[in-house]
Amino acid sequence: MKKLSQKWRAWLDTFLTDGKSKISYQKLCDSEGNPLEEDDILFADENLMTGKQTLDVWGLDCRDEEDFLTLDMEGVIPVFDETGNFPIALKTRDGHLAYLKVSRKTKEVLPIHAGCCPVLSVIFIGAPSAGKTVHFLQLCDPAFHDMLARNTTCSFEDDLPSDAVRRKRYEEARADMKNKKILPEPNRKGEVILPYYFYVQRRAGEETRRVLLRLDDIDGEQCTDMEWESKIFQSNIFIITIGADELLAAERGEDVQYTRVIKQLLPRLKVLRQDGEYEVRVMITKCDLLDFTNPYLAPAAENSIEVKDRKIRQTAHETGFDYHVFKKRSRCIQSYLRKECSNFYNNLINAIPAEKLDFCMVASIGEECKDHRYENFKPMFIDEPILSILAKEGLYPVEVPRERPAEEEAGGAVKSARQKFYDAVDRFKDFMGLSDEYDDFMDEDKEDDED
Numbered sequence: 277m278k279k280l281s282q283k284w285r286a287w288l289d290t291f292l293t294d295g296k297s298k299i300s301y302q303k304l305c306d307s308e309g310n311p312l313e314e315d316d317i318l319f320a321d322e323n324l325m326t327g328k329q330t331l332d333v334w335g336l337d338c339r340d341e342e343d344f345l346t347l348d349m350e351g352v353i354p355v356f357d358e359t360g361n362f363p364i365a366l367k368t369r370d371g372h373l374a375y376l377k378v379s380r381k382t383k384e385v386l387p388i389h390a391g392c393c394p395v396l397s398v399i400f401i402g403a404p405s406a407g408k409t410v411h412f413l414q415l416c417d418p419a420f421h422d423m424l425a426r427n428t429t430c431s432f433e434d435d436l437p438s439d440a441v442r443r444k445r446y447e448e449a450r451a452d453m454k455n456k457k458i459l460p461e462p463n464r465k466g467e468v469i470l471p472y473y474f475y476v477q478r479r480a481g482e483e484t485r486r487v488l489l490r491l492d493d494i495d496g497e498q499c500t501d502m503e504w505e506s507k508i509f510q511s512n513i514f515i516i517t518i519g520a521d522e523l524l525a526a527e528r529g530e531d532v533q534y535t536r537v538i539k540q541l542l543p544r545l546k547v548l549r550q551d552g553e554y555e556v557r558v559m560i561t562k563c564d565l566l567d568f569t570n571p572y573l574a575p576a577a578e579n580s581i582e583v584k585d586r587k588i589r590q591t592a593h594e595t596g597f598d599y600h601v602f603k604k605r606s607r608c609i610q611s612y613l614r615k616e617c618s619n620f621y622n623n624l625i626n627a628i629p630a631e632k633l634d635f636c637m638v639a640s641i642g643e644e645c646k647d648h649r650y651e652n653f654k655p656m657f658i659d660e661p662i663l664s665i666l667a668k669e670g671l672y673p674v675e676v677p678r679e680r681p682a683e684e685e686a687g688g689a690v691k692s693a694r695q696k697f698y699d700a701v702d703r704f705k706d707f708m709g710l711s712d713e714y715d716d717f718m719d720e721d722k723e724d725d726e727d
């Protein structure tokens with residue numbers, strides 16, 4: 277059935293008991309982790325927010341303790357956009373427009389599409405100095421979104437309407453990192469870091485998928501001294517970041533912090549997220565420090581991006597996310613971790629069901645940095661973690677599985693019939709979104725082959 281145009285819908289809405297009956301609100305949390313119900317979303321404009329005007333100027337009765345509009349007020353009309361489920365603004369009959377959404381609980385400004393589409397929230401967990409913020413800043417960079425969008429029908433929009441002062445530090449840090457090669461200051465303990473929201477859309481045939489992608493960076497001390505009541509447990513996807521420097525230190529038998537993070541995170545996840553509606557990605561950062569001649573890592577060495585004229589370009593996932601490439605790298609990382617940090621690895625796989633767990637790596641800068649500066653920018657794999665999340669949600673195209681020539685595999689060895697069979701099963705599993713329960717068995721086989 278053909279959809280009504282926006283104009284018609286807006287016009288009809290003014291007659292149909294304000295259009296409120298068709299609202300299907302999509303739940304979200306504010307930055308402090310408070311779950312917000314439909315009537316916790318307040319509406320305002322700049323004047324109401326700053327107290328320059330009050331609701332009586334708008335010709336409305338102020339029932340609420342403050343000057344905000346709510347959906348159930350007499351005389352307000354909802355304004356919808358293409359997401360449809362929940363209004364993006366409210367207006368009054370005499371033309372005042374409340375275009376800012378505000379959390380009743382914290383009074384913070386919420387994203388434009390709050391309540392309009394499902395939220396996919398991704399949080400970076402890891403010890404101080406693991407490399408969370410550097411990667412986070414890259415993910416929030418419009419130039420990065422431009423790179424991801426190329427050759428696809430995906431779009432990324434910064435969905436927070438305000439230039440919050442608290443966000444300024446991150447915006448400046450990103451500018452310094454890109455333009456002056458200065459790395460971000462370490463986060464202070466308990467620093468309030470506002471989440472970033474991106475309205476991600478992808479058109480595929482007749483259908484357009486939409487999601488509010490929420491990215492949260494936190495200070496590392498919240499991860500090494502994790503509270504049970506922490507807001508972090510509201511997220512859908514937990515990215516556990518582990519600096520390669522720490523992995524190498526652990527190999528040398530030194531004390532490391534990432535084990536502390538895991539020790540605290542796993543029991544909390546089990547208790548607090550009995551719903552099981554979450555996923556975990558283990559992300560090795562600073563992977564330039566790893567030895568890619570290591571037999572486990574060698575097959576995973578080919579970069580997925582390249583830098584030309586200071587611009588990053590995708591190579592492996594240029595026309596769509598290539599699960600084969602990603603999964604191969606994921607398996608290499610697993611084999612590496614299983615050998616080099618066996619207890620950590622076993623703790624993970626024993627605590628988190630295989631279908632919720634994946635492994636990836638990045639080098640956001642790609643070289644050892646001194647005095648908070650870097651010289652050369654040689655990033656590796658920075659598109660893969662986020663693409664693996666978006667592709668799974670149907671928000672990024674997936675490269676159609678195809679046969680690969682045998683030379684592409686590690687060492688150019690001709691594939692055995694058994695390996696070909698495994699690869700076929702693997703592609704089928706990826707295609708169907710099935711779990712990785714065979715992966716251990718496959719890796720053990722590979723180790724046997726190497727022997």
Ligand SMILES: Nc1nc2c(ncn2[C@@H]2O[C@H](COP(=O)(O)OP(=O)(O)O)[C@@H](O)[C@H]2O)c(=O)[nH]1
Pocket residue numbers: 402403404405406407408409410411459460461462463496561562563564565638639640641642643644645646648
């Ligand atoms: N070798 C290397 N070091 C990196 C890379 N990215 C970040 N680092 C180092 O890691 C430090 C901490 O990064 P940061 O993102 O602030 O860590 P956070 O505390 O987890 O947020 C930086 O200051 C850099 O010295 C990288 O790609 N390679």
Ligand SMILES: [Mg+2]
Pocket residue numbers: 405408409410462463494495496
């Ligand atoms: Mg940080």
